[in-house]
Amino acid sequence: MTLRYDTRSRVSTYTQSWVSNADPDFGAYESIGTITVGSGGLSSVGFSGIPQTYKHLQLRIMDRNPSGEYISLRMTFNGDSSAVYTSHELYGSGAAAGGTGTIDLTYLTPFLIAPASATGVFGVGICDILDYTNTNKFKTMRSLTGYDANGSGYVELASGVWRDTTAVSSFTIVPNAGTMGQYSQFALYGIKG
Numbered sequence: 625m626t627l628r629y630d631t632r633s634r635v636s637t638y639t640q641s642w643v644s645n646a647d648p649d650f651g652a653y654e655s656i657g658t659i660t661v662g663s664g665g666l667s668s669v670g671f672s673g674i675p676q677t678y679k680h681l682q683l684r685i686m687d688r689n690p691s692g693e694y695i696s697l698r699m700t701f702n703g704d705s706s707a708v709y710t711s712h713e714l715y716g717s718g719a720a721a722g723g724t725g726t727i728d729l730t731y732l733t734p735f736l737i738a739p740a741s742a743t744g745v746f747g748v749g750i751c752d753i754l755d756y757t758n759t760n761k762f763k764t765m766r767s768l769t770g771y772d773a774n775g776s777g778y779v780e781l782a783s784g785v786w787r788d789t790t791a792v793s794s795f796t797i798v799p800n801a802g803t804m805g806q807y808s809q810f811a812l813y814g815i816k817g
Contacts, residue, residue, distance in 0.1 A: 652815065652816035653682065653813045653814070653815055653816075654678070654813060654814045654816070655811070655812075655813055656671070656674065656675065656681075656812040656813060656814050657671060657811075657812050658809065658810065658811040658812070659671075659809065659810045659811075660807070660808070660809045661688075661804050661805065661806055661807065661808040661809070662806060663806050664803075664806070665690055665802075665803030665804055665805050665806060665808075666803055666804050666808075667798065667799070667803050667804075668796055668797065668798045669796070669797050669804065669810050670794060670795060670796035670797065671794060671795060671810075671812050672793070672794035673793065673794070674756075674792065674793050674794060674795075674812075675814060676757045676791060676793070677814065678756075678757075678814030678815055678816060678817070679755070679815055679816060679817025680752055680753060680754050680755065680756065680814075680815040680817065681752070681753040681756050681792070681812060681813070681814060681815065682750065682751070682752050682753075682812070682813045682815055683749075683750070683751040683753070683810065683811070683812050683813075684749070684750050684751075684810075684811045684813070685697075685735060685747075685748065685749045685750075685751070685769075685808070685809070685810050685811075686746050686747075686748050686807075686808060686809045687735070687746065687747050687748075687749075687804050687805070687808040687809075687810075688744065688745070688746045688747075688804070688805035688806065688807055688808050689743055689744065689745055689746075689747070689802075689805060690743065690744070690802065690803060690804075690805030690806065691743065691801070691802035691803065691805075693801045693802045694800070694801065695747070695799050695800065695801065695802060696733055696735060696799070696800050697733075697734070697735035697797050697798070697799055697800075697804075698731035698732065698733055698797065698798050698799070698800060699731060699732045699733075699734055699735075699751075699765075699795055699796070699797050700730070700731050700732070700795065700796050701763060701786045701788070701790075701792050701794070701795050702788075702790060702792060702793060702794055702795070703794065703796070704786070704788065705730045705731065706730065707728040707729065707730050708728075708786060708787040708788060709728075709729040709730065709731055709732050709784060709785065709786055709787070710725070710726065710727045710728075710729065710784060710785045710787065711725065711726050711729060711732055711733045711734075711782060711783070711784040712724070712725045712782065712783045712784065713725070713733070713780055713781070713782045714780065714781045714782075715778065715779065715780040715781070716778070716779055716780075717776065717777065717778050717779075718776075718777065731798075732765060732784040732786065733782065733784070734749070734751045734765055734767035734769070734782050734784060735747065735749045735751070735767060735769045735782075735797075744805075745771055745772075745773050746771065746807075746808075747769060747770065747771040748769065748770065748771070749767055749768065749769030749770070750767060750768055750769075751765055751766070751767035751769075752765060752766050752767070752815075753765045753792060753795075754766070756791065756792040757791045757792070758789075758791070759789050759790065759791055760789060761789060762785050762786060762787050762788065762789060763785070763786040763788065763789075763792055764783065764784065764785050764786075765783065765784050765785075765786075766781075766782070766783045766784075767780075767781070767782045767783075768780070768781055768782075769782070797810070
């Protein structure tokens, strides 16, 4: 995505197709599929057979913590659970902030949902999987997630790399503990480029 500075209006804007000599419109999203968790929860969700016709993918989540456990979600691509993932995270609670980076993981950690004290709380997040069909580069993702627990909360900005050049055709998400609660929802979109 290119960021251009328009000296006439003195505002920076993402390039859109209506700007002369600009890149194609980045705002064209098409729904690929949605998973809604029923009663009893799920221990994993996944998308397979992902069309290879888009520039990027975007996953939008709304996940409920049903179990009173600290919940974060872990993602793997194409069934690969070998130690070829790297994650970076910046996070804050309003009272404290921090960051971390980890290499040689067996998964990406793009989503923080809610702590043990927040049973029933929904965490929300948006995750972009960039250039997912490009076989000349490793696959990267970026995400923004958080939750509000009525007086406390958390926000996290994460990025990660799957050190593989294979096109992404599927991915799986599992919680670090417990299940993903009823009414949780995972919606996958393709972004035209």
